[in-house]
Amino acid sequence: MKARLSLTVSDFLCAAVLLFAFAAVQPSHAQTTPPPAPEKVVGNKVYTYVEQMPQVPGGGGNRAIVAAIQSRVIYPPEALKRALQGQVFVSFTVGEDGAVRDAKIVKGLGGGCDETVLDAVRQLPAFTPGRQAGKPVAVNFTVPVTFTITGVSSKQRN
Numbered sequence: 701m702k703a704r705l706s707l708t709v710s711d712f713l714c715a716a717v718l719l720f721a722f723a724a725v726q727p728s729h730a731q732t733t734p735p736p737a738p739e740k741v742v743g744n745k746v747y748t749y750v751e752q753m754p755q756v757p758g759g760g761g762n763r764a765i766v767a768a769i770q771s772r773v774i775y776p777p778e779a780l781k782r783a784l785q786g787q788v789f790v791s792f793t794v795g796e797d798g799a800v801r802d803a804k805i806v807k808g809l810g811g812g813c814d815e816t817v818l819d820a821v822r823q824l825p826a827f828t829p830g831r832q833a834g835k836p837v838a839v840n841f842t843v844p845v846t847f848t849i850t851g852v853s854s855k856q857r858n
Contacts, residue, residue, distance in 0.1 A: 777812070796838055
């Protein structure tokens with residue numbers, strides 16, 4: 701003897717709604733798990749991510765940091781002459797005092813672009829320092845700086 705289950709569309713929809721309603725009232729894992737305790741501040745540790753990230757004056761997050769560097773970059777004549785385009789990745793640390801230090805090129809482009817990016821980073825104003833567990837800490841950043849030639853004819857590059 702075989703039993704058959706016969707569901708109409710309305711039975712199926714009713715079951716789906718009940719299943720959805722049941723799932724919606726069950727607390728998710730994120731709702732029942734307490735938030736992790738803040739990482740303790742350790743001596744001279746340099747962080748990559750903290751509760752309150754460093755900010756350039758005026759705020760704006762990572763986009764504002766990249767924009768501040770990009771606004772200080774002058775396209776090097778050698779790079780223009782060679783029509784070099786691409787990205788330079790620069791790493792630097794914002795100290796507990798907000799000062800920028802330890803700037804270095806992670807991935808360069810050449811043609812004077814690397815040196816120009818380092819100069820731009822060294823010209824950045826003091827940041828609002830990052831904070832972890834309420835204390836100012838050093839935070840390391842690695843950001844891309846883009847070199848793109850737009851609207852320049854080959855005669856202007858020479």
